[in-house]
Amino acid sequence: MSLRRLYWSALAGQWRGGVVLLACSLLEGVPAFFSGRLVELSVDRGFAAGDPAAGLGWLALFGLTAVLGAFGARMVWRQLGTVVEPLRDALVTAVVRGVLHDDSPPRNRPDSSGVARITQHVEVVRDATAGLLVEARGMLVTTTSALAGLMTVAGALVVPVALPVFFALAAFACLLPSLARRQRALALADEHTAATAGTSLSGVRDIVACDAQPVAALAMYEAVDAQANAAIRVARSSALRALVISLGGFVPLLLALALAPGLVVSGKLTAGAALGALVYLATTMQPALRGLAATAGTVVLRLLVALRRLAETAELPDVVDGTATPRGIDVRVHGLTFSWGASAEPVVRGLELGLQPGEHLAVVGPSGIGKSTLAGLLTGMLAPQEGRVLLGGVPVRDVPAALRHELVALIPQEAYVFAGTVRDNVSLFAPSASDDDLSSAADAVGAGALLRRLGGLDAEIGHGGEGVSAGEAQLLALARVYASAAQLVILDEATSHLDPVAEARAERAFAARGGVLVVIAHRLSSALRADRVLVVDGRETAVGSHAELVAGSARYAELMRAWATPVPDHAATGARPPAGAGGEPAGTSTGSPVGGGVAVGGAPSGNGHTTLSPSVDDGAATTGGAPAGGGTTATLGLSAGHDSRCHRIDA
Template sequence: VRAVARTASANTLLVSLGSHLPLLVLLSAAPRLLDRGALSVGELLGATSYLVSGVAPALRSLVAVLGSWGVQLATVLRRLSRSTPARQDTPGEARGPGGLTRTPRSFDISLTDVSYAYGPEAAPVIDKLSLDIPAGSHLTVVGPSGAGKSTLTTLLAGLAGPAGGRLTLGGVPAAEVDRAWLRRAVTLIPQEAYVFTGTVRDNLRYLCPQARDADLLASATAVGARALVDRLGGLDAPLGLDGPPLSCGERQLVALARAHVSPASIVLLDEACCHLDPAAEERAERAFMERGTTLVVVAHRISSALRAPRVLVLDGDRTAVGTHARLLEKSPLYADLAGHWVSAGIP
């Protein structure tokens, strides 16, 4: 905001000097120029009109555009200069002591007083959250909009590091986990699923390039995407820009099959089934549960919470963890959410 204010002030000064000042000089010198015959009345009117209707708007537009680009460029360069010397990894990818990374021996996840905010002056989206997610367990996350559900999955995926507290995978602090291991072990599927230009085979084995066709078809069948694959024309059929348009639900099925065939042992579904019907959503979730995967589901239906042995209710520093029945008793927010889902007819 301060940068924009400074730029706006500079813009006003430059426009005044570039257009208003020449006009004032011309008008001040006009009587002498007219008396000497160096300038006719028509020429004076033409010059005045040119400065007012031509030079001033053009200069104003030029300065505004350059000023806007300048602010954006300066901001990007400043952020790069702050981040590049401090670390060579992406956010949350700081190296361990001595620059070495470590490989966890298990897929257990533990959060102790973890906090995260989207800026130094912003209120924490996640505030002192403590939670254990044992390997192979199933957790559903619920809460109001803006409660930090997607932020939590971002932290668990290692795409950002906590601002406070401790997050460990297999006992290893998240900042010290080997990044190659993390990318193989954890898969995050967002609400807006990605489909790449290429064949169906290319899309399904994106996270597991060595997967056989039989594995791809088995995973597609498990999550309920086999009918879609057959309708498209099989594994050699084109997708993306070269293929037919897909609905949001069809793109989610492709992403779910891609995650299922991957070697990931921790799968994070951030409303990744929101465009599927309840039966298709249940089939996809059960496919990952039967695979023995650690499954964290950001829920948008009460049925997802009912299927999970544990439910996490996120609401700032007022979090609660427990079964569906227990949370109905001890968490007013969860009771309200469940009541809203039921009254709205969301199965």
């Protein structure tokens, strides 16, 4: 549904409130229609006829109609919220949906532009709609009532009065396109300023570290200057609009003052009718016309511009839901190719892959090479340019969205934890799960101690995961998916904030859970636990077991050599730093391995010539393919970009 259709449908859905507003409008228009007529009667049949009591009676009736109009206006305000607030809720929902489906969202930082759309443009639409329902509606009712009343009192003045009004409205209509363009330019400038400020604030540490304060300040100054210039252009257009409207409002009054005496002398108007006509023009129609035009020039323009801007970012293309039903949970990839842009090099090229239920695949490769892109292709969030991804024998994107969301789960590096109880977070994908099931899921992935520290499933988590560290948020996300019914689970560096012991426990839990497990490795130790490893580096793609790839893939062997570089300092002592050092959350690692293990030592020495590689399961390390001894503890270094601290892990 387009945003404008959403706007009108949201308003139409509040038709009961609209009916009440119409009734209140009729009541509000009573003084405008009767004001001039009652003044005419008070003069002609009261004061001019020598009967002050009758004149005062007509004026008292005038006051009564004013009270009725005020009551109608009060009822308008009471009904306004029932019409406008549901509209705002619908627009916020549309904007959030558009942000979540953005093809190029901000990476690892807040979407300041999206926040600006919610806090500025949605509020503009809400306030403008409320302004139209109150001001413009009232002005239209008042103007129409005043013209109708003027025709009944002084029909001879209608044509001279109407001509300048129509001329002013025509001139105003000619100004509307330029007003709209300038108003839209101001809206875009507001968004750009918000985005620039958000980027600078979120990256202030990097800016200071790179001594880039002048560059960041210049970008901010330019954004603010552009915003100020856009506001000045809007103000100039508004001033011209006000001049046109003022002429349209005052010229009819001047013409009436000039023509009324002659019409009274000629007998075409009575003194009371002339005075009543001036009342219509001066106190009713002229301010109403000026207010109506001002409303159309500001509120309507802002409404149209804001709706257009929201439509550019919030409207989603109509997507036809799939109808295919998977026959199992096996994954088949045939000739898969994907690139970000028509002229860009593919990040995935001609990939062939098959995964059976119960299989554990690790994906390794340099950062930014396309591993997360592969995750998006496997889950159906991205459409391949060539090839197919089959889930249970059918294209994954042809599976109905609701069923796909039930069968497939992706945990990204930045875990999503929201305000609510721990139970709300862990049971997000399994709302009917019992407390025992949720606790068992937490224990399985190593989050049991976290639940006890927080106070159990009923413990509250603050806004944005307040009170929960990044590693603890990842544990909650792991428990959430473990408790779900998902049969294809993809961990996209989902354990990056955990220590190696906690990472190993979580991966083993998912491997033993059943279904298909794909781990996009944060540490190469994940490859040692997998049944097979997929190496992605943009040039070649290799699939096989760890031993097969060490022997047959130069790229994989190079990664393993860089990761397994010995570190003499830690090799001599076997020491490990205290928990919490080096940027890892305290309390997420344990001091002893689970079963036989290898020790992973500190920073790489840089020589890159070692042939040590950790073993799988039995705790042995091999040198040139020969065992170093069962259960031997070997000291290994991590490559740059990985954990550079000494940890003991069960590979």
